[in-house]
Amino acid sequence: MDIEIRAATAADWPQIHEFFADIVADGETYAYPDDLTSDEAAALWMQDHVVVAVDGVTVLGSAKMGPNRPGRGSHVGTASFMVSPAARGRGVGRLLGEYCVTWHREQGFAAIQFNAVVETNTAAMALWTSLGFRVIGTVPGAFRSRRHGYVGLCVMHLPLS
Structure with a gap:
């Protein structure tokens, strides 16, 4: 089947939560x-514009996006992404990333800023760089990785105009 990206619904949350919990527990990409609890995680993830990448009825990944800051900072967008470990290597992250860039452009955002890309997350760093993002700064030791100890959090930026 083809992978489709669509708006997430409450009915998608149990599948999202399954990989959300695994990714958070892994300790390498999210703080x-x-x-x-599932309800606490849903309150964090299921806000703003949330989409899922699906193969039929199976949720392969999810992204949430919206303004990076309120008010005077709302012209710059941001996003977060999670791909099910079972779906890695199928291009789900790239599809979600491309969707994110297109969505932000269509919504009139001037740029996209990722505030905290873990520098040892080489797959994410390579993906965002390939989509035109660049690292504009790194906060040394700002993330406590389970495997690598204290590592940097990269701020990445993509101008949209």
């Missing part, structure tokens, strides 16, 4: 607390 969310390890002990979030």
